[in-house]
Amino acid sequence: SQTIHQWPATLVQPVGSPLSLECTVEGTSNPNLYWYRQAAGRGLQLLFYSVGIGQISSEVPQNLSASRPQDRQFILSSKKLLLSDSGFYLCAWSLGSPGTQYFGPGTRLLVL
Amino acid sequence: AQSVTQPDIHITVSEGASLELRCNYSYGATPYLFWYVQSPGQGLQLLLKYFSGDTLVQGIKGFEAEFKRSQSSFNLRKPSVHWSDAAEYFCAARVANDYKLSFGAGTTVTVRA
Numbered sequence: 485s486q487t488i489h490q491w492p493a494t495l496v497q498p499v500g501s502p503l504s505l506e507c508t509v510e511g512t513s514n515p516n517l518y519w520y521r522q523a524a525g526r527g528l529q530l531l532f533y534s535v536g537i538g539q540i541s542s543e544v545p546q547n548l549s550a551s552r553p554q555d556r557q558f559i560l561s562s563k564k565l566l567l568s569d570s571g572f573y574l575c576a577w578s579l580g581s582p583g584t585q586y587f588g589p590g591t592r593l594l595v596l
Numbered sequence: 597a598q599s600v601t602q603p604d605i606h607i608t609v610s611e612g613a614s615l616e617l618r619c620n621y622s623y624g625a626t627p628y629l630f631w632y633v634q635s636p637g638q639g640l641q642l643l644l645k646y647f648s649g650d651t652l653v654q655g656i657k658g659f660e661a662e663f664k665r666s667q668s669s670f671n672l673r674k675p676s677v678h679w680s681d682a683a684e685y686f687c688a689a690r691v692a693n694d695y696k697l698s699f700g701a702g703t704t705v706t707v708r709a
Contacts, residue, residue: 516695518695527686527699527700527701527702528640528686528699530696530697533695533696535695541695543696574639574640576640581693582690582693582694582695584630584642584645585630585642585697586642587632587639587640587641588639589638589639590637590638590639592637
């Protein structure tokens with residue numbers, strides 16, 4: 485069966501510092517991968533999705549970027565964090581075009 | 597514009613009572629529909645989904661949902677709630693070939709003893 489991992493689980497970072505969040509999926513090949521942000525009172529916002537290695541679609545222009553260096557690895561990055569980047573970041577995967585999305589446990593990011 | 601609406605922000609229900617969570621969608625064509633549940637500090641877990649066919653869909657944890665095209669609704673129900681059903685519930689939708697899943701704002705369910 486498939487398993488999705490995210491780390492770290494919790495992160496506290498100062499404003500202006502860099503960010504790297506990692507998501508990996510086990511037990512499948514060629515998944516579609518997604519990054520969402522869940523901010524208080526703002527619901528779930530799709531940030532990026534990828535249908536293959538090196539292919540990234542950005543949904544919201546902002547301070548963040550995504551990369552997919554390996555088939556089952558998806559990384560969310562920032563060069564300089566803003567206070568507004570605080571939130572709960574969720575990674576998801578699906579199979580097919582586009583398939584049903586399954587979510588990881590999330591990373592809580594607090595920017596101070 | 598495509599959207600998903602959950603009219604109820606918060607619902608309180610007694611343990612053992614029935615639960616119904618409302619979801620309405622606004623799409624040009626019938627979208628694929630989903631219900632997810634999120635416990636505090638956790639990721640989202642898929643409860644059930646509807647693509648086509650039988651309009652009454654059974655899911656995990658004793659939940660079911662009914663698709664009503666005439667009302668553009670996909671309401672979630674459970675006959676008898678347990679204290680462990682206290683969580684936030686999200687309705688979501690997408691069109692057939694779209695990778696973007698649109699979520700409702702969520703409904704928080706509180707279960708009282």
